[in-house]
Every structure is written in C-alpha cells, then in structure tokens.
Amino acid sequence: MELILLLFTFTLAAFLGFELVSKVPSQLHTPLMSGSNAISGITIVGALIAAGQVEGNLSKWLGFAALVLASINVVGGYMVTNRMLSMFKAKQND
C-alpha cells in the first residue's frame, strides 16, 4: 500500500483509539489492558510472513521465534481476558 495512505490510516487509527478508550470506567481497566494486549499480538501476521518464507535461514528462525511468541501473546491474552471478564459478568447475574 502506498506509504502516504499507510500514514493516513495510522493517524486515523490513533484518533479512533483515543476516542474508543477515553470513557472506560476504572473497573474495566484491567480487562481492557489485557484485551488490548491480546490485540497487540497482531504481530503474528508479520511473524507468519517471516516464518513462512521458503528461503533464508536466519530470517526464517527469527520469524519462527516471533511466531511462537506472538502466538503465546494472542492465545494467552484472549484467554486471560476472557477469564477476567467472566468473573465480572457472573457477579452481575447474581
């Protein structure tokens, strides 16, 4: 994608991110941080591309390590967030 468009997207995403989170009550800060941490595992996409390359040795290994780490981040992140949230939710149904 053209660089300038990428920068544009980045800028818009920044404003969007600010708006989305500015009104979260402090009770939900921990799940929010855990949830957004899981999203930062999006690096997995970059890791997939790097690990899946057919040539190159060091690149491949680096990509593989990145893939393992990003997968931990993603899977672990979503699960931890889910656990935290289900605790809060159960209380509401009492």
Next chain:
Amino acid sequence: MQFAINISYIVAAILFVFGIKMLGSASTAVRGNRISSLGMLLAVVATLARSNLGYEWIAGGILTGALIGFIAAKRVQMTGMPELVALFNGFGGLASLLVGWAEYEKARPDWSAYLDLPENDAVPASWFSALVIVLTIVIGGITFTGSIVAYLKLSGKIGGKAAGFPGQKVVNLLVMAGLVAVGAFFSIAVEEANAPSLFLAMVALSLLLGILGVIPIGGGDMPVVIAMLNSFSGLAAAAAGFVISNTVLVVAGCLVGASGLILTVIMCKAMNRTLGNVLFGGFGAASGAGDRQVEGEMKAISVKDAYYVLEAAQNVVFVPGYGMAVAQAQHAVKELAEILERNGAEVRHAIHPVAGRMPGHMNVLLAEADVAYEQLCEMDDVNAIMSTVDVAIVIGANDVVNPSAVDDESSPIYGMPIVNVHQAKTIFALKRGQGTGFSGLVNTLFFRDNCRMIYGDAKATVSSLVSEFDG
C-alpha cells in the same frame, strides 16, 4: 487473492474497533473480547492464504505458542494475572522486534533486489526501510525488557522499591542519546558494510534501556508503567507494519498504542503527576520532603472494640490497597462485608484508580472473592457520600487515603485525588506495623482523632472480626 486478503484485513480491523469499544462496558465486554478474537482469527487466516508460505514451520510455530499461552492462561491464579499480562506484553514486543530483524536479514544481502520486490512498491528508498526497522527494534526492545522487569517486580521476584542509582538520569539519557545516534547512522548507512554491527548495537541498547527505564520505578507507580508498556507493544506492532507495508498491523497496532496511551494519561491524572515525573522522578526513592513531624499519636484499637463499632454501623466502606493483595485478604473481606450487610449496613468497596500494582488490580482481587460488581465503587462516587459513612475500613492502602494530598502543599502527593476516608465518622486502618509503607511518606490519616489502627496481618484481623460477629 491479494484483494481478498486486503478486504479481510479491513474486516478484521473493524472487528478490533468494535471489540475494543465493547470492552469498555461491563455488559458487552465478554462479547467484545470474542469479537476481537474473531478479528485476529480472520487476520491470521487471510495471511495464511498468501501463496508463498512454508506451512510446516508455521504450523509448528503457532501450535507451540498457542499451547504455551493456553496452559499459562488456564493455570494462572487470578491474583497472578497482572504479572502474566505484563509477561505476554513483553513477548509481543519481542515478537515485533524479531519481525523487524527478520525483514532486515531479508533485505541485507541485496538491497536493490529487496526494494524491487512488488510488496515494497511504497518504499521510497533503503533509508526508509531502515528507519522503520529502527523504530520497530527500539520500541519492541524497550517493551520486551521493560515488561520482563515489570513482571519480575509484580511477581515479587525482584524488589518492588524504587531502586534509583546515582547518576541514573544521566545514564538513561546517555543510552537514549546513543540509541538515537546509532539509529540515525544505521538508517543513513544501511547499505554499508558496518550496518550489521550498528544493528546489533541498536538491539543491545534498546534492551538495556528497557531494563534501566523500569528498574528504578517504585511498585506504587507500576500501574502507569504497565499501561505505557501496553501502549508500546501496540506501537511496536504498528512499526513492524510499516516495515512490511501491512495495513492490518499498522491499524491494530495503532489502536492498541493509542488506547494504551490514554490509559497511561488517565493513570497519571489519577496520581496528579506527570508521566515524566513518574518515569524519571524516582518518587519512591526521593522522599525527603514529606517527612514532617506530625502532631498527635497513632491510636490502636483491639479487634473486640472494633467489632462493637462495626456492629452498630449502618454505612461501611472498605478501601483496599496493595496490602490486601499481599495478605490475600480479599476472601475474608468478602465474608466480613456479607456479615455487615446481614447486620443491616450498606457496604461499599471504594476503589482508587491506582490502588494496587496494576490498573484495576483491586477489582480483579475482589471479583475473585465473589464480591458483587455493584459494590465496587469508583472513588468519586464514594467521596460524595463519605460524610454519611460510619466506618471506613482501610486495608493495606496508604497513599490513596493520605489527607496530605488535600491539605499539605509541601507533600509530594499534594493534589492527587484520594479517597476521602478522613471525612468518615470513624476510620479503621489495618496495617502490619507502624512503618511508613511503600512511598515512605508519613500518612497523616493515622494521626487523626477519628482514626484507629488495627495492627496485624490484614487477613488475620479481618477473619477475627468475622469470628466476633459469628461468636
């Protein structure tokens, strides 16, 4: 095919946006997390649809990571979640760093061939690639080691105190300046022969800065640091997105970066300090200013006498702090709260935004103890009714209830919003001993006429109170 992949990325980004939005409200939060995970799944599947990938490596990598993540998330105790999130965050930062590195290794043998690749259409020149690689390495590196240090501090494996060292500010500045210099050289001279050594120097310096930056920060400031590192891991992913010209990385990374930054700012406001002050001020280490002689003395009260007061109370507020987490008293607190309610009192738990070691730390603990969500109240709501409160029970909280923040202009915490327990009719402060607690500041609350100290381990104290009611 590329078109389908890009459309999928757009949909994934939309799912992330909705996911984050829905995480902000208790009723939609669980769905929000699921929607966001769907977005992640879509992004992964779309990427796998690219034609030039070696699937054995990929399968192996994903399965290994997924298994580790799964086991860790399943087995962790609720009270260990803050540090686990910090650890995962660090892994994400490292992953971004490695992606940037992998791309550098791909380009290094032949820069002109690299720049000619179709996916690198948008890249103007090698210095640009180098620059975004620099950003990825730096942000990713700092995130990684910073998060590891945070993890060690939160899990108690290394000291939680603000461990400043002489010349700390200078050293940090030097390392930062070094990074900027090396990064600049690297970007300009990326095609030269000495570029790889510059690259390695950059990796080393970034990792070092992460350690140096977080080690001196006191445990009480940890919530801010965690929120900031969370933001960085998103920015590292966005930087990696610029490196490989990938839209979904840029968008998702930036969303996380921005949301983490807002959280950081909220935390800082809640402590009435600037971010610079938190990161470089060494708050816990430089506590000289607040040590004035306080008039009066701290009066102790026995559990039995405390019981009599509580028995007659109609309105009780619990104010938990890090001490409650350490003593693991949250279950006992829940029992006491229930008994008080059955006795006819209104019970609330006042949660200060930065109580504990991580944003929402107290909420997680109390939720684990099965405390009803409606009883967890924000500081401002409780402050509004504080004068009608008969007993405020402070458990292991210190700075967040220190009236010096309100009336002592010379105090380092002056101006910080606190839970105004001093306005309640009676205060019971549960503390292990007479020490000044984490920040080293004298807490004038303890010397007030309406405050009584109950010394001892919080869990034991609360349990004894429960027995008094039962007996």
